[in-house]
Amino acid sequence: MRSLDAPLPRSQNSARRPSPDQGSVVIVGGYGAVGSIAAVALAERGIHVTVAGRDLGRAQRLARRLPGLIHPQRVDIDQVDQIDRLLDGAAVVIMCVERHNEQVARSCLERGIHFVEVSATAEVLDGIERLDALAKRAGATAVLSVGLAPGLTNVLARQCVARLPSATSLDVTVLLGLSGDHGPDSVRWTMDNLAASRGGRGAQRKRVPLPGFGRRTAYPFPFADQHTLTRTLGIPVTTRVCFDSAAVTSVLFGLRAAGLFRIMDRLGATSALAAGSTRLRLGGDRFVVQATAVDGTGAAVTSAVTGRQECRATAVVAAQVAEQLVRQPSRPGVWHLDQVVDPNEFLHELGQHDLAVHHEI
Structure with a gap:
């Protein structure tokens, strides 16, 4: 699979009519x-799109933005027969929810339908990785770690190791904007992981220089990229997170250290907190994803991507991967994003999507 192509059109007037001989992209959620x-x-790139979920009204409202280009469909993925009907005529499925991910992936791959997963949860990705043999038998491709973290972080990490082949460890840092475009599911995922984990085994908080923000304290956090990259790159990888407000970062991780989030989780209060936090405006919408590889002599290389609106960046990456699978499928099997794109080409093309790439030795 090649890396990102030309920038995605933003104007409805630039939409191309779908080709009748290509399958559709189904987006669950x-x-x-x-x-x-x-x-x-x-849809604006001329791909048939079906938007599916339990709320048909929301799907219909989105479809009205591009009449004839987006098809709304109600689906409850708790019902196996509804999944089967949803996949009729599909070429690619993008999974944008965290429910029955492995089951949906299996249903796709059994039918030779390509699959794109945007989940950041290690257990979800591990389950789909186990379907590799099935995907190869069916001639289908599943691409995991599609988004920011995992996703861009994986690509940055692989590029850093290529620049420093003697690397013996790798640190990934993610800075998130508190007032970005993340939806309630993203906030809930963050809250759940604040409650569930203190970070990677033996990992400590760290002061990290980040482009546009200076030195920030980042805390270990259980993004899936560190588990995947430790295995695929063969060196220990730790991912840390902070927010654009240093004060909010300090408060949140202080509360985590005190066990407050675990108590709230046991009381069932994290969902309410997540819903309320989406209405707060405590910071901006800028983000940073960065990887630093270090070897035994102390030599280090760093690569980073900066931009605005985390969900938009994730969506751009997911759309590019799905389009490539429709037009020119990759090798069959289950792969992570950094295994199916050329890191240098991929990062070069990000500039066309209002994302900036930073390299430092």
């Missing part, structure tokens, strides 16, 4: 924060 942006981007 297609009217959410990531799925809706990916749906519009793909």
Whole structure:
């Protein structure tokens, strides 16, 4: 699979009519924060798109933005027969929800349908990785770690190791904007992981220089990229997170250290907190994803990507991967993003999507 192509059109007037001989891209959770942006981007590139989920009204409202280009469909993925009907005529499925991911992936791959997963949860990705033999038998491709972290972080990490082949460890840092375009599912995922984990084994908080923000304290956090990259790159990888407000970062991780989030989780209060936090405006919408590889002599290389609106960036990456699978499928099997794109080409093309790439030795 090649890396990102030309920039996705943003004007409805630039939409191309779908080709009748190509399959559609089905987006499960297609009217959410990531799925809706990916749906519009793909439709404007001339791809048949079906946006699916339990709320048909939301799917219909999105479809009205591009009449004839986006098809709304109600689906409850708790019902196996509804999944089967949803896949009729599909070429690619993008999974933008965290429910029955492995089951949906299996249903796709059994039918030779390509699959794109945007989940950041290690257990979800591990389950789909186990379907590699099935994907190869069926001639289908599943691409995992599609988004920011995992996703861009994986690509940056692989590029850093290529620049420093003697690397013996790798640090990934993610800075998130508190007032970005992330939806309630993204906030809930963050809250759940604040409650569930203190970070990687033996990992400590660290002061990290980040482009545009200076030195920030980042805390270990259980993004899936560190588990995947430790295995695929063969060196220990730690991912840390902070927010654009240093004060909020300090408060949140202080509360985590005190066990407050675990108590709230046991009381069932994290969902309410997540819902309320989406209405707060405590910071901006800028983000940074960065990787630093270090070897035994102390030599280090760093690569980073900066931009605005995390969900938009995730959606752009997901749409590009899905379009490539429709037009020119990759090798069959289950792969992570950094295994199916050329890191240098991929990062070079990001500039066309209002994302800046930073390299430092």
